[in-house]
Amino acid sequence: MSRVLLFVLLLAILVPQGVAAQLYQVGQVVIEGNWRVESRYIESVLNISAGQTVSAADIDRGLRNIFATGRFDDVAAETVMVGELVQLVYHVTERPLLREVVFTGNHEIDAEKLGTIISAKVVDFYRPQVLAPAIKKIKQAYVMEGYYATEVVPQIDINDRGEVTLTLKIEEGERVFVTNIRFEGNTVFTEKELKKVLFSKEKGFLTFITERGAYKEDMLLADRDVLTDQYYNRGYIQVKVKKPITTLLDDKESMEVVFEIEEGKQFRIGDVDVQGDLLGSREEMLSNLTLRSGEVFSRKRLRANMMQLNDLYADEGYAFVNVSPVTDTDPFLQQINIVLNVERGVRVSIGRISVAGNTRTRDKVVRREMRLTEGDFYSASKMKNSRRRINNLGFFEEVNLTTGRGIDDAHMDVEVDVQEKATGSFSIGAGFSSADGLLLQGAVSQENFLGRALRFDLSAALGGSSTTYRLGLLDPYFLDRHIAFGGDLYNTEREWTDFTRKTTGGDIKLGVPLTETMRTFFIYRYEKKDIFDVDEDAPRSITDQEGKSTLSSFTASVSRNATDYRPDPTRGNISEFSVEYAGLGGTERFLKYIIDHRYFYPLPWGLVFSAHGQVGYIQEIKGKDSPLDERFFLGGMNSLRGFESREVGPYEIEDDGERYFYGGNKEAYFNFEVSFPLVKAMKMKGLVFFDTGNAWDKDEEFFTDMRYSAGVGMAWNSPMGPLRFAWGRNLD
Numbered sequence: 001m002s003r004v005l006l007f008v009l010l011l012a013i014l015v016p017q018g019v020a021a022q023l024y025q026v027g028q029v030v031i032e033g034n035w036r037v038e039s040r041y042i043e044s045v046l047n048i049s050a051g052q053t054v055s056a057a058d059i060d061r062g063l064r065n066i067f068a069t070g071r072f073d074d075v076a077a078e079t080v081m082v083g084e085l086v087q088l089v090y091h092v093t094e095r096p097l098l099r100e101v102v103f104t105g106n107h108e109i110d111a112e113k114l115g116t117i118i119s120a121k122v123v124d125f126y127r128p129q130v131l132a133p134a135i136k137k138i139k140q141a142y143v144m145e146g147y148y149a150t151e152v153v154p155q156i157d158i159n160d161r162g163e164v165t166l167t168l169k170i171e172e173g174e175r176v177f178v179t180n181i182r183f184e185g186n187t188v189f190t191e192k193e194l195k196k197v198l199f200s201k202e203k204g205f206l207t208f209i210t211e212r213g214a215y216k217e218d219m220l221l222a223d224r225d226v227l228t229d230q231y232y233n234r235g236y237i238q239v240k241v242k243k244p245i246t247t248l249l250d251d252k253e254s255m256e257v258v259f260e261i262e263e264g265k266q267f268r269i270g271d272v273d274v275q276g277d278l279l280g281s282r283e284e285m286l287s288n289l290t291l292r293s294g295e296v297f298s299r300k301r302l303r304a305n306m307m308q309l310n311d312l313y314a315d316e317g318y319a320f321v322n323v324s325p326v327t328d329t330d331p332f333l334q335q336i337n338i339v340l341n342v343e344r345g346v347r348v349s350i351g352r353i354s355v356a357g358n359t360r361t362r363d364k365v366v367r368r369e370m371r372l373t374e375g376d377f378y379s380a381s382k383m384k385n386s387r388r389r390i391n392n393l394g395f396f397e398e399v400n401l402t403t404g405r406g407i408d409d410a411h412m413d414v415e416v417d418v419q420e421k422a423t424g425s426f427s428i429g430a431g432f433s434s435a436d437g438l439l440l441q442g443a444v445s446q447e448n449f450l451g452r453a454l455r456f457d458l459s460a461a462l463g464g465s466s467t468t469y470r471l472g473l474l475d476p477y478f479l480d481r482h483i484a485f486g487g488d489l490y491n492t493e494r495e496w497t498d499f500t501r502k503t504t505g506g507d508i509k510l511g512v513p514l515t516e517t518m519r520t521f522f523i524y525r526y527e528k529k530d531i532f533d534v535d536e537d538a539p540r541s542i543t544d545q546e547g548k549s550t551l552s553s554f555t556a557s558v559s560r561n562a563t564d565y566r567p568d569p570t571r572g573n574i575s576e577f578s579v580e581y582a583g584l585g586g587t588e589r590f591l592k593y594i595i596d597h598r599y600f601y602p603l604p605w606g607l608v609f610s611a612h613g614q615v616g617y618i619q620e621i622k623g624k625d626s627p628l629d630e631r632f633f634l635g636g637m638n639s640l641r642g643f644e645s646r647e648v649g650p651y652e653i654e655d656d657g658e659r660y661f662y663g664g665n666k667e668a669y670f671n672f673e674v675s676f677p678l679v680k681a682m683k684m685k686g687l688v689f690f691d692t693g694n695a696w697d698k699d700e701e702f703f704t705d706m707r708y709s710a711g712v713g714m715a716w717n718s719p720m721g722p723l724r725f726a727w728g729r730n731l732d
Contacts (some may be wrong), residue, residue, distance in 0.1 A: 027085030098126040099163040105170040146215035149173030177203040185261040232299040238264030270335035276342035317377030320345040351406030423448040484511030500533040527551040539652040541662040545628040552586035591619040612671040631663025642709025642728025649695030669693020
């Protein structure tokens with residue numbers, strides 16, 4: 001650039017004014033020194049060509065245009081008289097080509113993100129003047145992540161082809177952690193209450209694992225809005241939360257943060273009104289709101305009421321309703337008068353519903369879960385419910401419902417976009433269970449058989465103490481009606497400590513929905529049983545059951561599932577009540593009642609608390625003892641963890657001192673569990689649990705001599721199927 005300025009300066013000072021204004025007839029334009037940039041490109045920038053008449057100012061303008069392209073380190077112009085014409089020669093020196101940008105020493109921010117931050121473009125001409133701003137941006141990015149001592153050292157290597165490799169050596173330094181957060185001016189909230197709502201946290205004793213307390217500038221700025229919102233929800237609408245004051249301590253690793261707060265006065269709600277396009281009378285609309293005159297103002301409650309009105313209109317087809325608050329503040333009375341203005345817009349009907357992404361699942365499987373059909377008025381709640389139902393099928397990794405304009409403004413098209421996931425498994429292998437020991441097993445299962453949502457199961461398991469063969473099929477929409485129909489065939493032989501039981505049988509199932517969350521199931525079960533190899537020292541309660549028998553029973557159950565995601569709930573509850581009557585033919589007679597309930601509640605940090613309880617009772621008919629294999633045996637993974645399988649309940653001690661468990665006519669057990677993510681990508685969870693319960697004979701009372709256990713475990717939805725491990729300790 002210095003040579004460009006020199007040329008211009010010489011023209012301005014040394015050449016007389018008359019000469020400077022002299023015009024030149026250009027005979028030829030010559031470009032010299034370029035080897036990457038084509039001459040035609042440079043000539044197009046010059047806007048000077050042979051045959052033109054130019055002045056010194058035009059030549060100067062050409063110099064500047066060439067330099068402005070950013071592709072040259074130096075540009076100079078020379079005029080050579082050839083007869084009466086001027087040969088205009090431009091000498092250029094190209095900048096080297098930036099071939100590669102390399103980051104070294106970076107651990108907290110990956111190279112791809114750093115490249116985006118500095119807008120690095122390879123195969124571009126290298127410009128030294130952009131290096132300093134790039135380094136500044138990198139340092140700022142590290143400051144945002146809590147690294148204040150980051151240094152960036154550039155290294156430039158130019159090869160013989162004029163290509164630059166720019167290496168940015170990053171020394172991240174130590175991360176800065178917030179060690180103290182203070183507040184000044186707060187009287188409404190305690191320091192503890194304010195700290196609780198902040199995104200930023202103070203460094204703790206588990207920081208080396210959780211990175212709690214890491215300083216992040218953007219998070220700190222968001223904390224101002226969080227604190228302001230907290231005060232607004234208590235009526236302090238004049239609150240001012242100043243920009244936080246941060247002080248880096250002498251160790252260069254600790255940060256102190258101070259929030260200065262001017263709280264102002266508390267305001268209450270004055271008049272509340274609704275205006276605009278009302279669905280009913282003003283009084284009816286106001287009755288749907290929870291805002292009440294005289295109560296402390298809360299922005300959170302105001303938003304909730306706006307959303308409530310929005311949902312009310314959206315459920316009547318007004319998809320584009322707009323609810324806007326108009327507030328009038330009275331500083332003297334310290335009141336806020338609120339008017340909710342409603343613009344309902346056009347009433348919208350559902351146009352075309354399309355399904356995309358379903359490579360295996362048939363369209364109708366998805367469509368029948370939709371709570372809206374083509375031609376219905378739009379409903380926001382039904383849209384949410386539709387997505388929840390499709391998601392609960394368990395066939396898809398992702399479910400998205402998107403809307404778009406239909407044939408006109410009064411119609412809305414809906415696209416259901418799904419991403420399929422594996423719903424079946426084929427496995428051959430070995431396993432171990434506490435009840436059966438070593439198992440050799442093979443299974444084929446498919447939750448979405450033939451893409452029709454049929455549930456198919458074919459399995460065999462051969463263990464040291466059990467053999468099981470099973471074939472099952474269930475159609476949740478039999479004959480395209482919302483009726484579940486299916487059945488199972490099975491053959492099992494299981495060897496217990498005191499006896500061996502062999503069962504061959506099957507069942508037929510019929511399920512009918514009652515509501516969105518409730519359904520009833522009817523099951524007919526027929527089995528041929530044989531109890532043999534009874535221990536000769538076993539008590540009569542067991543030996544009397546030896547021999548063959550036939551079961552013919554009918555079970556009726558009512559269940560309610562109000563969880564957020566059925567395959568893996570985190571919120572909600574599941575309840576079931578069933579009654580089984582055995583006596584429709586066959587040799588066995590009894591009535592069995594079971595009540596089962598599960599409750600899920602999400603906790604912070606991805607934890608989920610769950611509680612499960614089951615109470616059962618077998619009623620004997622006509623004095624006939626209840627069947628041994630239908631009684632309640634507790635203990636093991638599915639009831640009381642921490643106890644051996646089937647070793648909780650009534651028992652007899654024979655002369656040899658051995659305990660013989662013969663099962664109870666009554667049972668009650670409860671499981672309390674907190675699960676937490678171990679490896680989210682693998683859907684692997686850890687858990688801690690506490691179990692209590694027992695089984696009782698017919699002459700014993702419920703809830704006497706309760707047994708207790710506690711322990712830890714792991715649950716994993718593996719490609720081979722769900723796996724659960726638990727280690728429990730008997731607290732008795």
